[in-house]
Amino acid sequence: MIYFDNSATTKPFPEALKSFQQVSERYYANPSSIHSFGSETEKLLLQSKKQAAQLLNVNQEEIIFTSGGTEGNNLAIKGIALQHQNRGKHIITTTIEHPSVLEACRSLESLGFEVTYLPVDEEGRLRVEEVKNAIRNDTILLSVMHVNNELGTVQPIEEIGRIASHYPKMFFHVDHVQGLGKLPLDFHSSHIDLCTMSSHKIHGLKGAGMLFVKRNTSLFPLLHGGSQEASYRAGTENLAGIVAMVKALRMILDKQQSQYRHLENLNKQLRDCLKDLPQVMINSPEDSAPHILNFSVPGYKPEVVIHALGEKGIYISTKSACSSKNADESAVLSACGHQFKRSSSALRVSLSYDSTKEEAKTFCEAFKDVMNQLSEVMG
Amino acid sequence: MNYDHILIRYGEMSLKGKNLKHFVARLYENVKMKLANFSNIQIKRNRSRMYILLNGEDPEPIMEQLKDVFGIQSFSLAIKSESEEEQIKEAVMFALTEPEDVKTFKVSVRRVDKDFPIGSQDMNRVLGGHLLSNTEGYSVDVHNPDIELQVEIRKDGTYITSKKIPGAGGLPVGTSGKSLLLLSGGIDSPVAGFLSMKRGVEMEAIHFHSPPYTSERSKQKVMDLAKQLTRFGHKLRVHVVPFTKLQQTIYREIPEGYGMTVMRRLMMKISERVAEKEGILSFTTGESLGQVASQTMESMNTINEVTNYPIIRPLVSMDKLEIIDISKRIDTYDISIRPYEDCCTVFVPSQPKTRPTREKINELEAKVDFSEELEETLESIEVIEFTEEAEQEDEFSDLL
Numbered sequence: 023m024i025y026f027d028n029s030a031t032t033k034p035f036p037e038a039l040k041s042f043q044q045v046s047e048r049y050y051a052n053p054s055s056i057h058s059f060g061s062e063t064e065k066l067l068l069q070s071k072k073q074a075a076q077l078l079n080v081n082q083e084e085i086i087f088t089s090g091g092t093e094g095n096n097l098a099i100k101g102i103a104l105q106h107q108n109r110g111k112h113i114i115t116t117t118i119e120h121p122s123v124l125e126a127c128r129s130l131e132s133l134g135f136e137v138t139y140l141p142v143d144e145e146g147r148l149r150v151e152e153v154k155n156a157i158r159n160d161t162i163l164l165s166v167m168h169v170n171n172e173l174g175t176v177q178p179i180e181e182i183g184r185i186a187s188h189y190p191k192m193f194f195h196v197d198h199v200q201g202l203g204k205l206p207l208d209f210h211s212s213h214i215d216l217c218t219m220s221s222h223k224i225h226g227l228k229g230a231g232m233l234f235v236k237r238n239t240s241l242f243p244l245l246h247g248g249s250q251e252a253s254y255r256a257g258t259e260n261l262a263g264i265v266a267m268v269k270a271l272r273m274i275l276d277k278q279q280s281q282y283r284h285l286e287n288l289n290k291q292l293r294d295c296l297k298d299l300p301q302v303m304i305n306s307p308e309d310s311a312p313h314i315l316n317f318s319v320p321g322y323k324p325e326v327v328i329h330a331l332g333e334k335g336i337y338i339s340t341k342s343a344c345s346s347k348n349a350d351e352s353a354v355l356s357a358c359g360h361q362f363k364r365s366s367s368a369l370r371v372s373l374s375y376d377s378t379k380e381e382a383k384t385f386c387e388a389f390k391d392v393m394n395q396l397s398e399v400m401g
Numbered sequence: 402m403n404y405d406h407i408l409i410r411y412g413e414m415s416l417k418g419k420n421l422k423h424f425v426a427r428l429y430e431n432v433k434m435k436l437a438n439f440s441n442i443q444i445k446r447n448r449s450r451m452y453i454l455l456n457g458e459d460p461e462p463i464m465e466q467l468k469d470v471f472g473i474q475s476f477s478l479a480i481k482s483e484s485e486e487e488q489i490k491e492a493v494m495f496a497l498t499e500p501e502d503v504k505t506f507k508v509s510v511r512r513v514d515k516d517f518p519i520g521s522q523d524m525n526r527v528l529g530g531h532l533l534s535n536t537e538g539y540s541v542d543v544h545n546p547d548i549e550l551q552v553e554i555r556k557d558g559t560y561i562t563s564k565k566i567p568g569a570g571g572l573p574v575g576t577s578g579k580s581l582l583l584l585s586g587g588i589d590s591p592v593a594g595f596l597s598m599k600r601g602v603e604m605e606a607i608h609f610h611s612p613p614y615t616s617e618r619s620k621q622k623v624m625d626l627a628k629q630l631t632r633f634g635h636k637l638r639v640h641v642v643p644f645t646k647l648q649q650t651i652y653r654e655i656p657e658g659y660g661m662t663v664m665r666r667l668m669m670k671i672s673e674r675v676a677e678k679e680g681i682l683s684f685t686t687g688e689s690l691g692q693v694a695s696q697t698m699e700s701m702n703t704i705n706e707v708t709n710y711p712i713i714r715p716l717v718s719m720d721k722l723e724i725i726d727i728s729k730r731i732d733t734y735d736i737s738i739r740p741y742e743d744c745c746t747v748f749v750p751s752q753p754k755t756r757p758t759r760e761k762i763n764e765l766e767a768k769v770d771f772s773e774e775l776e777e778t779l780e781s782i783e784v785i786e787f788t789e790e791a792e793q794e795d796e797f798s799d800l801l
Contacts, residue, residue: 025485041800043798043801056616056618056741058616058617058618060617061616061617061621064618065621066797066800069797069801070797071799081732082735083735090778109503265797265800265801268801269800269801272801
């Protein structure tokens with residue numbers, strides 16, 4: 023089997039899985055219980071937070087554990103909007119955000135907020151000027167993703183943050199779900215106030231995530247109840263999931279240091295092979311994140327390609343898994359200004375540090391076969 | 402060219418006369434310990450400045466650490482050049498043009514080395530003129546410049562700095578003797594410890610623990626606070642006093658209402674014995690006048706009767722909100738507000754006397770013999786030592 027759908031989710035690291043199991047078996051007490059067993063698990067929770075904070079170079083109290091990327095994005099966006107609506111009701115985001123950002127923004131529109139969706143260029147990149155021009159006196163939130171989940175396009179977060187820093191009334195949120203463990207992001211020098219991260223995209227398990235919330239930033243909680251996570255996120259902590267996430271975080275950051283070049287090489291290998299095929303148009307820009315390669319096969323139905331590859335045990339995806347079941351067209355590619363033929367025939371290969379050269383080679387050959395086979399009917 | 406040094410300016414210790422050497426030596430040791438993890442740096446000192454040679458280390462994390470070292474008035478990134486006009490000009494040019502968003506500047510020259518041929522005032526003009534005639538878009542503003550370029554011309558070289566970062570102030574820890582901090586799990590006592598340390602005091606702490614009336618977690622909380630304080634003093638020993646028996650005796654033998662005062666007096670007596678043994682010369686407490694029943698003037702008078710050691714009360718005139726502000730700044734607040742019972746809350750009567758008298762308390766205490774339990778307690782004190790770098794919690798390291 024060749025699993026090239028790592029932007030949808032990743033295979034848990036065996037070490038993370040082991041931690042998950044050990045914590046579930048040994049440290050199942052509720053960290054809020056006052057007996058010493060609870061005290062032990064609370065200590066583990068605090069230690070996890072401390073380690074996550076150290077790895078991300080932030081303060082411990084700036085981390086809120088969540089259930090994942092969707093919750094993190096919702097908590098950041100709705101939490102800021104509801105808490106600070108007396109300052110203004112204007113939000114800025116982009117047209118190529120993940121649905122958990124876009125839909126959260128749309129839900130706020132129905133509550134009387136106004137949202138500006140900034141356009142992107144053909145490569146999916148936001149122009150810094152556009153951000154500047156969109157900021158108004160009543161803008162309270164700017165939300166921009168770091169790495170786009172379909173294209174891999176990297177936004178100039180540091181530059182955007184520098185602009186955002188001139189507007190103290192406006193909070194700056196970054197969806198870092200696809201970037202974490204792949205590309206460095208300094209929260210401080212980028213003037214980020216909130217940053218969403220997810221566990222299962224970095225070889226942790228589903229059901230855990232983190233939201234960085236800069237000191238002195240207040241949020242309206244989505245979940246009310248107990249006083250867990252400084253009351254920003256009530257509910258008994260998913261300790262096993264959290265510990266596994268922090269373990270995975272440590273490991274993926276190591277790999278980012280030592281194996282980034284490997285990802286770049288794989289990306290290049292795939293690009294070189296696809297470039298030679300007349301039916302293929304590559305959508306990911308040259309300088310995109312190395313783990314994502316998006317391309318279109320105009321005239322071919324992407325589902326058919328996926329299924330044909332699936333028969334050979336190769337798993338890739340059409341657009342992002344979260345929106346794959348909607349219409350055929352990729353909203354991201356269409357926002358980049360591509361014609362329907364191109365934006366409705368996109369395929370995404372997404373790699374992990376464990377992907378190999380041989381796998382990439384096998385994929386290429388299989389893909390060529392599939393194209394030949396299908397061209398008799400569709401080409 | 403780049404910033405290759407950090408220049409450290411001393412605080413009020415620079416006013417010391419013959420003792421200055423001793424203060425500088427201590428600060429040097431403290432800085433060295435604080436920066437032990439940065440293996441490439443070198444630290445040099447003289448009577449008025451300390452210099453850190455970066456040797457390629459990233460200055461940001463180093464400066465972050467320096468902010469916690471008492472005795473430092475301020476520090477700056479510095480470029481070192483030869484004390485020679487052309488080289489100084491070049492360095493000043495770099496310092497002006499390197500940052501973005503700078504339009505106006507001011508040059509302040511201090512000629513420490515009087516052998517340098519150009520006087521401070523003249524050198525100001527020379528450098529200002531050089532900058533103006535070789536750049537575009539900059540102008541001089543002596544009152545509100547965007548950047549102030551400070552040039553210190555010394556024998557060993559000239560240091561050019563542009564941005565002053567405030568240090569922690571105070572005196573180097575270890576120059577003012579030792580004090581014993583009465584550390585509870587609350588907000589106040591860690592702040593009191595911090596402020597004493599600011600005046601150069603080397604701290605030990607004493608904590609009264611009453612299991613099972615107080616939990617393991619409340620003890621852990623105190624340990625975490627102690628650990629946090631090592632940020633400012635490198636090392637902190639905590640004397641953990643098992644206090645349950647004495648508290649039970651007080652509860653049984655002393656009329657409700659007076660128990661708290663008697664308890665405090667016993668704490669003082671125990672603290673004094675610990676101090677005697679350890680060669681500690683004073684106590685530090687988090688008392689703030691009028692804050693709670695044990696901190697009224699009458700209570701202080703009655704409690705203080707049992708010891709003639711000096712008691713340093715840095716918070717005595719502070720409001721709760723001022724104390725909270727400091728505790729947030731030194732990152733003890735979040736630990737302090739963890740909601741566990743501490744030793745003082747369980748046994749406190751619902752209505753403690755706020756105006757005890759020495760006579761009344763002495764009369765009540767005379768009826769009870771605490772001495773045996775007191776000695777027993779002293780025997781079973783546990784000492785835990787914290788240092789800044791040591792990581793206490795490696796029991797989970799295989800999981801994380």
